[in-house]
Amino acid sequence: MIAVGNVVRSVTVGVAERLLVPVTAVLGALAVSAGLIFLAGADPLAAYGAMLQGAVGSVGSLATTGVRMTPILLTGLAVALSFRAGVFNVGAEGQLYLGAAFATAVALVPLGLPAPLHVLLALLAGAVGGALWIAVPAYLRARRGVSEVVTTLMLNFAGLHLISYLIDPITGPLGEPNASYAQSFPIQDSARLPILVRGTSLHAGLLLGLGLALLLAVVLRFTTFGFRIRMLGGNPTAARFAGLPTGRQIVVAMLLSGGIAGLAGASEVLGLRLRLFDRFSPGYGYDGIAVALLAGSNPLAVIASAGFFGALRAGANAMQQATGLETSVVLIVQALTILFVVFGPFRGWVAERQARRTWAGVPRAELSADAPGPGEEPTPAVRPSPFGKGAEPPGSALGGSHAP
Secondary structure, rough: OOHHHHHHHHHHHHHHHHHHHHHHHHHHHHHHHHHHHOOEEEHHHHHHHHHHEEEEEEHHHHHHHHHHHHHHHHHHHHHHHHHHOOOEEEEEEEHHHHHHHHHHHHHOOOOOOOHHHHHHHHHHHHHHHHHHHHHHHHHHHHHHOOHHHHHHHHHHHHHHHHHHHHOOOOOOOOOOOOOOEEEEEOOOOHHOOOOOOOOOEEEHHHHHHHHHHHHHHHHHHHHHHHHHHHHHOHHHHHHOOOOOOOOHHHHHHHHHHHHHHHHHHHHHHHHHHHHOOOOOOOHHHHHHHHHHHHOOOOOHHHHHHHHHHHHHHHHHHHHHHOOOOOHHHHHHHHHHHHHHHOOOOHHHHHHHHHHHHHHHOOOOOHHHHOOOOOOOOOOOOOOOOOOOOOOOOOHHHOOOOOOO
């Protein structure tokens, strides 16, 4: 009973510590924003009350929150996966647009397939589009050591203008001629994602995002691939010494990240807009970075983080109608939340507590087992690779020539 009690206490304390940083960040952001709302001449309680009513006050409000949450959830998962691998994919916005374009190209064709198969093909095309858009930055990062922050960020703008060309009413191959706005033809009915709640716009893309979050949580926690990703992100030098082909893992992680971001664009076209519009994203890819940071790159926490951001967007119009405040207040809350996450007072304290708990269970003899004796030279311990027989040595394959 004592052992069970200790385990329960350890788990409870660990969960509480993980929640401390994001919860205090949200509360701090709301408190500072309340002060700004008051200075603007409005009642903060009335503003937040109207926002809450607009986000969760009815079935329609909840559906709207789910619609706003879906692309942010998928881009948040994409960025979180890259963060866990120690890679900073800030190009989810461009990957979202390319995924939307690839999905649209498949969804426009009357294939004569059953609706589930047509939807599946369009979603797969969206994932392929996002993965292809990040392929070059992944190669440059793994083989040449080029910063993925620079390359993925630059491709955001290239992707945006590429979509503008593809759906141009005059010259674009996907554009609808003589349209008053740059847009594609409507997609086939068989390629549309099903609606979850009749009379609303809530579509099955939300279920896709929730399922991916659960799948990523299981994969990262309980599989060899997930262990490799976590080790690569936690200590790349140790990963190379252990025989992990770091370059290959970086490429795989970035391709998966780009594919998930592409699914965000595909679900937006197939479930909500039903055609590809120019500049249809208000910044979902960049919101994904904020969502991943708030969630600490935990796939399950990304669900709650994306729900919070989706509720802010869904309730912004209700707040504006009730108080006359601009919807840009939502952007202020988002920005302040991230500032509190990055520079919050509890971040360092929580990290130190978790590090102490990690090393507390390691016996002192084990820590000093390889220590040299008097007059001896330290020798590196040789242990079998934890990645199985035949694991490639550091620097092989796509590992590049990055010396530890």
